Amino acid sequence: MxxxxxxxxxxxxxxxxxxxxxxxxxxxxxxxxxxxxxxxxxxxxxxxxxxxxxxxxxxxxxxxxxSGKPFALPPLDPAGTAFQREVWQALLAITPGQPSTYGALAERLGRASAARALGAAVGRNPISVLVPCHRVVGADGSLTGYAGGLDRKKALLNLESAPA
Missing domain, CATH: 3.30.160 (Double Stranded RNA Binding Domain)
Structure with a gap:
């Protein structure tokens, strides 16, 4: 990087x-x-x-x-390829408490055949938590790789699914 x-x-x-x-x-x-x-x-x-x-x-x-409260994102400026930045931008549209799959995210971007490349881009997200790569799960709902560790991914998803 x-x-x-x-x-x-x-x-x-x-x-x-x-x-x-x-x-x-x-x-x-x-x-x-x-x-x-x-x-x-x-x-x-x-x-x-x-x-x-x-x-x-x-x-x-x-x-x-x-704290489970609404927040405003600061201005974001992650360094990456055009494809990576497109994927990271798409992550921001995933609703808290409603994880997406890699395949669904690839389809949403019009790149259904690029799920593997999309997964690699998700994994390289340089802005943890606020650009919510933790909201992407396996096709069967399983918690797949998270650069910050699966325990953190599970904790973030649990926090987002807790009633406010």
Whole structure:
């Protein structure tokens, strides 16, 4: 991953473990749990002093999310191919509490034959939780791979299906 895209970072505590949030000049560019697959490792960019609006909005969104409250997304700027960005954008349309399958997501994008490539793009999502790749499940409803770990995927899906 091109870490040159990131210009600032902030650590954010969550009930499922700390996240590293990174921003680019245009918006939130990364959000990773410690030890997550595809985590870029230590970022060679400054730590936020608490004054950055995008990272503050990210932390506020996560706080609301984990409290079961509505939230506004910060501006998003994930680095990826055009296909990856198309898939990540489609993830935002999956309703909380109503997971989608890889096949259904591929059909929704008009790429029914690209379910495998779509799955790879879902797995490379650099913005955990807020771009909800955890809402994609296997055709039989099984919890398939999640870069942050299946225990976290299950916890996120349980949180979203809990009555408010």
């Amino acid at each position: 091109n870490t040159q895209h990131h210009i600032l970072q902030r650590r954010i505590a969550t009930p499922l473990g700390p996240l590293t949030a990174a921003r680019s000049a245009a918006g939130l560019s990364g959000l990773w749990f410690d030890g997550q697959k595809h985590h870029p490792g230590p970022l060679a960019v400054p730590e936020d002093d608490g004054s950055d609006a995008v990272l503050a909005a990210t932390e506020a969104a996560l706080t609301a999310y984990f």
